[in-house]
Amino acid sequence: MNISVVIPLLNEEESLSELHSWIVQVMNKHNYNYEIIFIDDGSSDNSWNVIESLTKQNSNVKAIRFLKNFGKSQALHAGFAKAKGDVVVTMDADLQDNPEEIPELYDLILNQNYDLVSGWKKKRYDSVVSKNLPSKLFNWAARKTSGVQLNDFNCGLKAYKNLVIKNIEVSGEMHRYIPVLAKNAGFSKIGEKVVKHQARKYGETKFGMERFINGFLDLITIWFLSRFGKRPMHLFGAWGVVMFLIGFSTSGYIGISKLYRLYxxxxxxxxxxxxxxxxxxxxxxxxxxxxxxxxxxxxxxRNKESNENYKISNELNMN
Incomplete structure (x- = not known):
């Protein structure tokens, strides 16, 4: 299979049919063998009913439904586990990501041998105060901390080799740092492509300012895990030994000083x-x-087990 399009979503009933038609048009135009995987992250609107109808219209449409809202990272994790395409493309369901970008992303992965290509929404249609400026600060901090030179870590439009998504674990709120996870897993050829960003057509954004606070906290977490996640003793043990020796030396000096004065x-x-x-x-x-x-x-x-941090209530066309 050429392409798997993985689309996490939450309450996007108005945009799903239009997005599906747009993706199918692009796929048919380029004669791609494809699958579209919708992951309904606990929507409370009519999203799942729309998805059910799309699976009946198009056998290439597959779907996963969570029991409740577990988060975008968990939705991507579930989609990656099911994806079968040689190239896996992720995009948001709100029509702000343009499916016309898929062929170029596919070419960069398949023919130019990138492990991962991230979209860069160079021209944005979001609020300058609530999104653009915080996003620039966030991306600057992510570049400095991770060493991955991307301008837009949080862009939902990305393309991956299948091997990449099968060898990284996206959990917690780490969807923002998939390029960093890929780099830490040994996939070093990471590229970036300027993509079209479109104004939201339906509904409202599901993310507020708190996502930037959470993003910076997650950045600290991933920095720590990338450096010491496989060897915690190198950090805690080293500092523990240093502090113990300082305390022991100081107490020894005090004791010797008192004995000297006594003697x-x-x-x-x-x-x-x-x-x-x-x-x-x-x-x-x-x-x-x-x-x-x-x-x-x-x-x-050394004794941890890998656990899935989400529960699926239904699947469609996953055989």
Missing amino acids: NDLPYDLVTNSPYFYISLTTMIIGSQLFLAGFLGEIIL
Whole structure:
């Protein structure tokens, strides 16, 4: 199969039929063998009924329905697990992503051997204050932290080799950082393509300003996981040993100082009267705790099981 189009959605009943027709038109024009996978992330409107009708009209349309809203990352994870195309394209369901971009993305993956190509909405039709400026700041921080040189990490329109999506795990709120996950998994040829961004035609955006706060927190998380996720002892253990040695050395110095003064019949206070004694004791305790945290992290890492963080209530055409 040439292309799998994976589309996560939440309450997009007005746009689904139009989006489906547009994608089919592009696929037929280029004679692609394709599948369209809709993932209904717990919609409360008529989205699932629209999808059911599309699966009856077109056997290439497949669908997954979550029991409730689990989030875009979980929806993408479920779609990636089912995708069979040599090239997998993700896009949003709100008609702001243009299906006419798919052939060029497909060519970049298949013929120019990119592992991943991310869209760049260079000209946007979003609010400057609520989306454009925070997005620029967010993308700058993501580039500096991850080392992946993309201008638009959060663009929903991306294309991947099938091998990439089968070897990364998108969980939590990590859909923004799929290129970083791919890089950490060893897929280094990551490209970017300027794509058309269209004004939202129906409904309202499902994301508010809180997504940028969550995005920065997730950025810190993925930075930590990329550097220490496979070796937590290297961080916690190292800091634990350093702090323990500082505390132990300080307490040793205090003890030797008191013994020296005692031996030479000099005036001295009790060891416990010195604030440095308690500082050194606290430092040793914290150091021991950090070391144990690293040790426990290594044990958890070696015994963890992969769990799916979502529940599916229905599937259509998935055989």
